[in-house]
Amino acid sequence: MSRAAIVTDAIAVGAIVDEVRGARQGAIATFIGTVRNSSGTRTVTGLEYSAYAEMANREMNDILHEALALASGAEIVAVHRVGKLNVGDICVIIAAAHPHRAAAFDACRYTIEEIKKRVPIWKREQYADGSTEWVEACSDAVHNAGATT
Amino acid sequence: MKVTVRVFASYADTIGADRVTVTVPEPRTVGGVRAAVAALSPALPPRPLIAVNETYATDDVPIAEGDEVAVIPPVAGG
Numbered sequence: 001m002s003r004a005a006i007v008t009d010a011i012a013v014g015a016i017v018d019e020v021r022g023a024r025q026g027a028i029a030t031f032i033g034t035v036r037n038s039s040g041t042r043t044v045t046g047l048e049y050s051a052y053a054e055m056a057n058r059e060m061n062d063i064l065h066e067a068l069a070l071a072s073g074a075e076i077v078a079v080h081r082v083g084k085l086n087v088g089d090i091c092v093i094i095a096a097a098h099p100h101r102a103a104a105f106d107a108c109r110y111t112i113e114e115i116k117k118r119v120p121i122w123k124r125e126q127y128a129d130g131s132t133e134w135v136e137a138c139s140d141a142v143h144n145a146g147a148t149t
Numbered sequence: 150m151k152v153t154v155r156v157f158a159s160y161a162d163t164i165g166a167d168r169v170t171v172t173v174p175e176p177r178t179v180g181g182v183r184a185a186v187a188a189l190s191p192a193l194p195p196r197p198l199i200a201v202n203e204t205y206a207t208d209d210v211p212i213a214e215g216d217e218v219a220v221i222p223p224v225a226g227g
Protein backbone atom coordinates (compact mmCIF):
# COMPACT_ATOMS: atom_id res chain seq x y z
CA MET A 1 0.00 0.00 0.00
CA SER A 2 1.36 3.41 -0.91
CA ARG A 3 1.95 5.77 1.96
CA ALA A 4 3.88 8.89 2.99
CA ALA A 5 5.09 9.70 6.50
CA ILE A 6 7.17 11.98 8.64
CA VAL A 7 8.99 10.00 11.34
CA THR A 8 11.41 10.62 14.18
CA ASP A 9 12.94 7.13 14.40
CA ALA A 10 15.69 5.69 12.22
CA ILE A 11 14.57 4.66 8.71
CA ALA A 12 14.78 0.90 8.02
CA VAL A 13 15.52 0.58 4.30
CA GLY A 14 14.76 -3.12 3.91
CA ALA A 15 11.38 -2.92 5.60
CA ILE A 16 10.32 -0.01 3.36
CA VAL A 17 11.48 -1.73 0.17
CA ASP A 18 9.55 -4.83 1.26
CA GLU A 19 6.39 -2.74 1.60
CA VAL A 20 6.33 -1.99 -2.13
CA ARG A 21 7.65 -5.37 -3.31
CA GLY A 22 4.95 -7.54 -4.84
CA ALA A 23 4.06 -10.07 -7.48
CA ARG A 24 2.73 -7.42 -9.91
CA GLN A 25 5.92 -5.35 -9.73
CA GLY A 26 9.00 -5.95 -11.84
CA ALA A 27 11.08 -3.02 -10.64
CA ILE A 28 11.71 -1.03 -7.49
CA ALA A 29 13.49 2.33 -7.76
CA THR A 30 14.75 3.79 -4.51
CA PHE A 31 16.17 7.14 -3.52
CA ILE A 32 17.91 7.38 -0.16
CA GLY A 33 19.04 10.76 1.13
CA THR A 34 21.80 10.76 3.76
CA VAL A 35 23.47 13.39 5.91
CA ARG A 36 26.67 14.66 4.30
CA ASN A 37 29.70 15.76 6.33
CA SER A 38 30.23 18.99 4.44
CA SER A 39 28.30 22.03 3.28
CA GLY A 40 30.24 24.26 0.92
CA THR A 41 33.59 24.65 2.64
CA ARG A 42 32.30 23.88 6.14
CA THR A 43 32.52 20.62 8.04
CA VAL A 44 29.09 19.38 9.14
CA THR A 45 28.88 17.27 12.29
CA GLY A 46 25.11 16.81 12.38
CA LEU A 47 21.72 18.13 11.30
CA GLU A 48 18.42 18.92 12.86
CA TYR A 49 15.32 18.69 10.70
CA SER A 50 12.10 20.31 11.82
CA ALA A 51 8.73 20.29 10.11
CA TYR A 52 5.33 21.90 10.07
CA ALA A 53 4.15 18.36 10.66
CA GLU A 54 0.46 18.60 9.70
CA MET A 55 1.17 20.43 6.46
CA ALA A 56 4.25 18.31 5.67
CA ASN A 57 2.14 15.16 5.94
CA ARG A 58 -0.57 16.64 3.75
CA GLU A 59 1.91 17.86 1.15
CA MET A 60 3.74 14.50 1.09
CA ASN A 61 0.43 12.74 0.49
CA ASP A 62 -0.47 15.16 -2.30
CA ILE A 63 2.89 14.47 -3.97
CA LEU A 64 2.36 10.74 -3.60
CA HIS A 65 -1.00 10.94 -5.35
CA GLU A 66 0.51 13.02 -8.15
CA ALA A 67 3.29 10.45 -8.60
CA LEU A 68 0.74 7.62 -8.64
CA ALA A 69 -1.22 9.46 -11.33
CA LEU A 70 2.00 9.91 -13.31
CA ALA A 71 2.97 6.24 -13.02
CA SER A 72 -0.26 4.29 -13.11
CA GLY A 73 0.07 0.96 -11.31
CA ALA A 74 2.97 2.14 -9.14
CA GLU A 75 3.25 1.58 -5.43
CA ILE A 76 5.22 4.20 -3.52
CA VAL A 77 6.40 4.66 0.05
CA ALA A 78 7.97 8.00 0.95
CA VAL A 79 9.34 8.62 4.44
CA HIS A 80 11.16 11.69 5.76
CA ARG A 81 12.85 11.70 9.14
CA VAL A 82 12.93 14.78 11.40
CA GLY A 83 14.81 15.55 14.60
CA LYS A 84 18.53 15.30 15.24
CA LEU A 85 20.53 13.24 12.73
CA ASN A 86 24.20 12.33 12.56
CA VAL A 87 26.46 12.29 9.52
CA GLY A 88 25.60 9.23 7.43
CA ASP A 89 22.08 8.87 8.81
CA ILE A 90 19.22 8.42 6.36
CA CYS A 91 17.00 11.48 6.24
CA VAL A 92 14.63 10.49 3.44
CA ILE A 93 13.71 7.41 1.45
CA ILE A 94 11.49 6.90 -1.58
CA ALA A 95 10.73 3.37 -2.75
CA ALA A 96 8.70 3.21 -5.96
CA ALA A 97 7.64 -0.11 -7.43
CA HIS A 98 6.09 -0.62 -10.85
CA PRO A 99 5.75 -3.47 -13.34
CA HIS A 100 8.42 -1.71 -15.46
CA ARG A 101 11.57 0.18 -14.53
CA ALA A 102 11.01 3.40 -16.50
CA ALA A 103 7.84 4.22 -14.58
CA ALA A 104 9.46 3.17 -11.29
CA PHE A 105 12.32 5.62 -11.90
CA ASP A 106 9.90 8.36 -12.96
CA ALA A 107 7.72 7.96 -9.87
CA CYS A 108 10.74 7.90 -7.56
CA ARG A 109 12.32 10.97 -9.15
CA TYR A 110 9.10 12.95 -9.19
CA THR A 111 8.45 12.20 -5.52
CA ILE A 112 11.86 13.26 -4.20
CA GLU A 113 12.08 16.36 -6.41
CA GLU A 114 8.65 17.58 -5.30
CA ILE A 115 9.42 16.83 -1.64
CA LYS A 116 12.50 19.03 -1.90
CA LYS A 117 10.48 21.84 -3.49
CA ARG A 118 7.28 21.83 -1.48
CA VAL A 119 7.26 19.99 1.81
CA PRO A 120 7.63 22.35 4.80
CA ILE A 121 10.68 20.77 6.38
CA TRP A 122 13.71 22.79 7.47
CA LYS A 123 17.29 21.84 8.16
CA ARG A 124 19.69 23.33 10.68
CA GLU A 125 23.29 22.33 10.13
CA GLN A 126 25.71 21.95 13.01
CA TYR A 127 29.34 22.67 12.20
CA ALA A 128 32.65 21.44 13.59
CA ASP A 129 33.24 24.81 15.27
CA GLY A 130 30.04 24.37 17.31
CA SER A 131 27.95 26.94 15.41
CA THR A 132 24.63 26.16 13.72
CA GLU A 133 22.80 27.64 10.75
CA TRP A 134 19.45 27.16 9.03
CA VAL A 135 19.94 26.02 5.45
CA GLU A 136 18.00 27.98 2.89
CA ALA A 137 19.06 26.04 -0.15
CA CYS A 138 15.84 26.80 -1.76
CA SER A 139 15.51 28.38 -5.15
CA ASP A 140 12.29 26.49 -5.28
CA ALA A 141 9.38 27.14 -7.58
CA VAL A 142 6.75 27.20 -4.86
CA HIS A 143 8.59 29.79 -2.84
CA ASN A 144 9.25 31.99 -5.83
CA ALA A 145 5.68 31.66 -7.03
CA GLY A 146 4.41 32.51 -3.57
CA ALA A 147 6.61 35.57 -3.46
CA THR A 148 5.31 37.04 -6.69
CA THR A 149 1.59 36.33 -6.69
CA MET B 150 -8.24 42.75 12.81
CA LYS B 151 -5.77 40.52 14.57
CA VAL B 152 -4.53 37.26 13.07
CA THR B 153 -2.34 34.75 14.90
CA VAL B 154 0.28 33.19 12.65
CA ARG B 155 2.40 30.09 13.21
CA VAL B 156 6.10 30.65 12.59
CA PHE B 157 8.80 28.04 11.89
CA ALA B 158 12.55 27.45 11.70
CA SER B 159 14.72 30.48 10.87
CA TYR B 160 11.74 32.84 10.97
CA ALA B 161 10.84 31.61 14.47
CA ASP B 162 14.42 32.35 15.57
CA THR B 163 14.19 35.83 14.01
CA ILE B 164 10.87 36.61 15.67
CA GLY B 165 11.75 34.83 18.91
CA ALA B 166 8.50 32.84 19.05
CA ASP B 167 6.65 30.11 17.16
CA ARG B 168 3.42 32.12 17.09
CA VAL B 169 2.89 35.81 16.51
CA THR B 170 -0.22 37.96 16.37
CA VAL B 171 -0.31 40.64 13.68
CA THR B 172 -2.83 43.33 12.84
CA VAL B 173 -4.25 43.01 9.33
CA PRO B 174 -6.59 45.40 7.52
CA GLU B 175 -10.12 44.28 6.65
CA PRO B 176 -10.97 42.34 4.60
CA ARG B 177 -8.37 39.94 5.95
CA THR B 178 -6.33 38.34 3.19
CA VAL B 179 -3.05 36.51 2.78
CA GLY B 180 -1.58 39.68 1.25
CA GLY B 181 -2.36 41.61 4.42
CA VAL B 182 -0.80 38.94 6.63
CA ARG B 183 2.25 38.78 4.42
CA ALA B 184 2.86 42.53 4.69
CA ALA B 185 2.26 42.54 8.46
CA VAL B 186 4.64 39.62 9.05
CA ALA B 187 7.34 41.18 6.86
CA ALA B 188 7.08 44.37 8.90
CA LEU B 189 7.98 42.50 12.11
CA SER B 190 11.68 42.39 11.29
CA PRO B 191 14.06 43.68 8.60
CA ALA B 192 15.63 40.21 8.71
CA LEU B 193 12.46 38.70 7.19
CA PRO B 194 11.92 38.73 3.42
CA PRO B 195 9.56 41.41 2.09
CA ARG B 196 7.06 38.81 0.86
CA PRO B 197 7.29 35.66 2.96
CA LEU B 198 5.37 32.59 1.82
CA ILE B 199 2.07 32.01 3.62
CA ALA B 200 0.00 28.86 4.08
CA VAL B 201 -3.67 28.84 5.06
CA ASN B 202 -5.10 25.62 6.49
CA GLU B 203 -1.93 23.74 5.50
CA THR B 204 -2.01 24.88 1.86
CA TYR B 205 0.22 27.44 0.14
CA ALA B 206 -1.88 30.53 -0.49
CA THR B 207 -1.65 33.56 -2.75
CA ASP B 208 -2.30 37.20 -1.75
CA ASP B 209 -5.98 37.22 -2.73
CA VAL B 210 -6.98 34.31 -0.49
CA PRO B 211 -9.33 35.51 2.28
CA ILE B 212 -8.72 34.56 5.90
CA ALA B 213 -11.70 33.55 8.01
CA GLU B 214 -12.06 33.15 11.76
CA GLY B 215 -10.50 29.86 12.83
CA ASP B 216 -8.25 29.44 9.78
CA GLU B 217 -4.75 28.23 10.56
CA VAL B 218 -2.29 30.71 9.09
CA ALA B 219 1.46 29.98 8.90
CA VAL B 220 4.51 31.72 7.49
CA ILE B 221 6.78 29.28 5.66
CA PRO B 222 10.54 29.83 5.33
CA PRO B 223 12.30 28.41 2.26
CA VAL B 224 12.00 24.64 2.61
CA ALA B 225 15.08 22.43 2.87
CA GLY B 226 13.86 18.86 3.18
CA GLY B 227 15.37 15.87 1.44
